[in-house]
Amino acid sequence: MTAGPTALVSLTKLATYEPMAVLQAMRTCLEPFGGMATFVKPGQKVLLKPNLLGPFPADQAVTTHPSIVRAAAILVREAGGRPYIGDSPAVGRLSQVAGVTGMLDVVAETGAPLLELEEPGEFEVPGHGIFPRLVLARTLSQVDVVISLPKLKTHSQMILTGALKNQFGCVPGLLKSEWHFRLQERKWLAALLLDIHRAIRPCLAIMDAVVAMEGPGPSAGHPRPLGVLLAGTDFVAVDAVACHLIGLSPAQVPSCRAAHEQGVGETDLQRLRLVGPDWRTLRVSDFQPPPQPAEVLRLLPLPPALLRGLRRQWTLRPVILPGRCTRCGICEERCPVRPSAIHPRACPSHQLDDRRCIRCYCCHEFCPAHAIVLRSSRTSRWLPLRPVARGVNRLLGWLAALRQDRTH
Ligand code: SF4
Ligand code: SF4
Structure with missing residues (x-):
């Protein structure tokens, strides 16, 4: 993660998802870095990692907009790379989610295939904070370059879903929920996000803040137009700038705070090189943060003490x-x-x-x-949670996709 006084964050105004306007804005946004060719060499296999949380239509601002993914795929091709679009959605399978979010249209238009990030593989974490090894999607070891395409959203536990948090989607399938279940508290999840980032080493973040999400994110909030595209190689810096745009301090966001404590990336705007329009002219003063940020993500509507009890029973x-x-x-x-x-x-x-x-x-x-x-505990041997949870997740994904099909 590039850091220090030279860390650069590029901002470009973008008020629409009209495909040609997005492509032009992305070119402008990447110009200060020398364009996409700085990151992608001819013949390289490039994973574009949008936020595809679940089967939600693009206008709900839950997922990275297809126009952003499309523009990134076109620029990767222009640089001679081979783009792929990959994620492990929290709800449903990628094939279900891609149809509803508009990613299948991007696949058809750009020829960038979908990559399911579901097969687990073990990864070393160079310079780890806590976890020396992590189980992530095996596919990551088969690509040359990872480019992150996060969506700027609120998050009821982690306050902000941005550049750092986007790589959590590289944890395959239900292991994501398992991490929430195991670690439960924000500071540990923030440390995990940093170690995931160290293991994956994505080279560039292009953040979709054209229409962000405010209020009870990451899926139940409200679309909020911000009209900006951000790019940077220091993911902490990109998140820090995003925080300032929506009236948050990076110190309020656990992942930025953990990064600062571990000396990773740069959260101080004074030490960043910001290119593009003055960020103060893009800032919104009435952005709604998540209403009651909770220490424990309520995967189940249960009190924290009971969740801790369940953790004791269903984890090794x-x-x-x-x-x-x-x-x-x-x-x-x-x-x-x-x-x-x-x-x-x-x-x-x-x-x-x-x-x-x-x-x-x-x-x-x-x-x-x-x-x-x-x-494992006796309870978990008698009642293994993972197959049940996998079945429920698939069913939820299928039902959500079906509901969206009927309403559109
Ligand atoms: S379990 Fe015993 S041997 Fe192993 S690290 Fe702890 S103290 Fe050392
Ligand atoms: S005792 Fe628990 S928290 Fe401590 S190192 Fe072992 S597993 Fe981690």
Whole structure:
């Protein structure tokens, strides 16, 4: 992630999704970087990663507008690259979502095929903050370049869905919900977003803020025209500028705050090179933030204590094998929770603080004696949640796509 006083964020006014106007605006927006050819070399396989959260029509401002994806695909082709359009939607499958969001038209027009980001693969996280390895879409290892096409939206837990958060869609299928379930709190999810970003290393973000989403995002908010396209290679900086456009401070957004604390990217406008119209002329003063940002994303309408109880039952629990443990203390040191949630010197029933353990499994990962195993609870063995959740997700996607078909 490029950072420092030279980090550049380019802004271009764009009041319409008319395809030719979008293409021209994207060219203008990328000019300060030297155009798309700076990022894409002839013959390279380029993944365009829009926000395709679920089967929502483009005018609801839930997903990146097809005109933005279309323009990016055309510019990639002009640079000699081979564009693909990929995401792992939170609701439904990509094939269902692509029809409703208008992506199938982009596929037909540009010849950029769809890539389902559903097959899991393990990735190293260079310079990781917390997670040394992550399971992401295997397809990412088969592309040369990743270009992120986020939508500027509010988010009821993470306040903002922007450039950094967009890569969460590279976590395959229901693993996304599993992360929410495991980590639950904002600061851990923000740390995860940074590590996902480190693993994927997308080279460019082109943010669709032509019509943003305000209020109870990321899917139930209201479209809000902002009339701007943003681009940058420092994703933290792009998000920071987006924050200022909608009257938020980057310090209010957990992912920007975590980036600042970890020294990743730049959140200070004074240290950025902003190109294009003065951002103050694009700022809106009455943008509605999410109404009651919640620490825990209410995947289920249950109180946080009960969600934590469910986490205990349906996630793997680290357990120390007494015969193997050498009491070296490395697990305690590597546990990101402070004070540590694992105590190898305690009696077996007190070795794990189950309430505070976020199930990151760093202790398991780093134990040199392989003395920590991950055990499922009896409940989860009797009632495995994953196949049930997968079935429900597919059904929801299918129903939503059907409903949209009927109303259009
Ligand atoms: S890292 Fe492994 S060997 Fe060391 S104290 Fe923890 S469980 Fe025991
Ligand atoms: S005890 Fe292990 S799994 Fe739990 S938070 Fe600490 S390092 Fe992560």
